[in-house]
Amino acid sequence: MDRTCPACSARLNQQATSCPNCGADLAASGIDQSTEAGAAGEAVRNTAVAAHLSTFAGLVIPFGSVIGPLVVWLTRRHRDPFIDQAGREALNFGISIAIYGSVLLVAALMLVGIPLLMVGVVAWVVLASLAAVKASQGQAYRYPLTLRLVR
Numbered sequence: 001m002d003r004t005c006p007a008c009s010a011r012l013n014q015q016a017t018s019c020p021n022c023g024a025d026l027a028a029s030g031i032d033q034s035t036e037a038g039a040a041g042e043a044v045r046n047t048a049v050a051a052h053l054s055t056f057a058g059l060v061i062p063f064g065s066v067i068g069p070l071v072v073w074l075t076r077r078h079r080d081p082f083i084d085q086a087g088r089e090a091l092n093f094g095i096s097i098a099i100y101g102s103v104l105l106v107a108a109l110m111l112v113g114i115p116l117l118m119v120g121v122v123a124w125v126v127l128a129s130l131a132a133v134k135a136s137q138g139q140a141y142r143y144p145l146t147l148r149l150v151r
Helices: 033-059 064-076 081-109 114-136
Strands: none
Touching (some): 033 064, 033 081, 033 114, 064 081, 081 114
């Protein structure tokens, strides 16, 4: 069971006496390791949820569906493999949403794509919400019809 550094939140093994990332002395911190390990699992899941929900930034700013997950993934991916996987999946979904949305927006301007655009927005909200729920449960989620551009 892994734990995290209280100073920099890097993942540590149980035998570590100092953090290899920031050099913090773990023996002097006096933190209960069982409490720290449970908190780390919750923090990891919350970060993964944030990665999936950050695709909704596209509803507020142009290409926010790409920028939100990209920021979460680039800043937190080194902390845990689950965050790395969730962030990469959310980023690929955000890129796919931006591409599909651009095509559907052009079609909507020609008045033939309005129903498809509405279906696309509903699918976006449902899929991102479902991914966030799965991440909060500690389960990996793969979005359907997503271009896997970031590996």
